[in-house]
Amino acid sequence: MIYIVECALTLKQTDEDWMRWYHSMKPPHILPTAVPGISSTQRFKGTNVKPPAYFAIYTVTSADVMASDAYRNAGGGRFQTENWKPIITFWNRDLFDGANAPDVPMDSMLLVLDRPAPEGTPLGIPFRWLPCIGLDRSTPYRGLGVLGRAEVEKLPIDTVPGLRVFRPVIPQVTREKPLPEGYTVA
Numbered sequence: 001m002i003y004i005v006e007c008a009l010t011l012k013q014t015d016e017d018w019m020r021w022y023h024s025m026k027p028p029h030i031l032p033t034a035v036p037g038i039s040s041t042q043r044f045k046g047t048n049v050k051p052p053a054y055f056a057i058y059t060v061t062s063a064d065v066m067a068s069d070a071y072r073n074a075g076g077g078r079f080q081t082e083n084w085k086p087i088i089t090f091w092n093r094d095l096f097d098g099a100n101a102p103d104v105p106m107d108s109m110l111l112v113l114d115r116p117a118p119e120g121t122p123l124g125i126p127f128r129w130l131p132c133i134g135l136d137r138s139t140p141y142r143g144l145g146v147l148g149r150a151e152v153e154k155l156p157i158d159t160v161p162g163l164r165v166f167r168p169v170i171p172q173v174t175r176e177k178p179l180p181e182g183y184t185v186a
Contacts, residue, residue, distance in 0.1 A: 002101050002130060003038075003060045004142070007091040008046075008053040031058065032174050034074050037065035040101050040174045044110055044166035048157060051089055055110070055166045059100040063134045066095070094142070095134035102128075102146050103172040109152045110166040114139035122160045 031038045039059045046053035065071055104110045111125055118129035118141055127143030147155075149167075157163055173179050 037061040042172040092138040096130035111145040113143040
């Protein structure tokens with residue numbers, strides 16, 4: 001099962017400010033190590049999304065994880081300060097069935113497509129179509145695809161309405177594969 005948080009901000013902050021604040025508020029290693037039921041996390045920034053959008057993707061065992069005290073105590077499900085609320089243009093939290101979160105290499109991109117029903121392979125992108133089963137339910141289905149950056153650069157992305165491209169800002173973090181000591185956000 002995949003839990004995805006997506007948020008977009010106005011242009012009033014820098015990426016550096018956002019990443020520093022977000023990573024200090026919710027260090028990426030905390031959820032997969034401190035919250036039973038979360039086994040991986042990875043964070044992304046949109047490359048073709050305006051206003052700037054950020055994407056976090058988690059592998060979870062069930063919807064019950066998001067209702068747990070461990071999740072809430074680790075900062076999950078909310079921003080821990082009011083400081084950023086005025087510049088957040090949207091914030092969606094969705095739960096999808098059918099897969100674990102993909103491990104997107106740092107030299108690759110995550111392609112995201114929301115649709116009312118699975119749509120095959122637009123532009124030949126091998127999407128994995130997942131039904132939304134909980135939380136905000138911002139889309140009935142979400143397609144996730146992973147391609148190398150060089151491959152993505154060759155595609156006419158703008159010919160597919162709603163196709164969003166995200167680059168990893170951290171490698172996937174798990175209990176077995178923690179964020180390297182001293183890692184700097186990409």
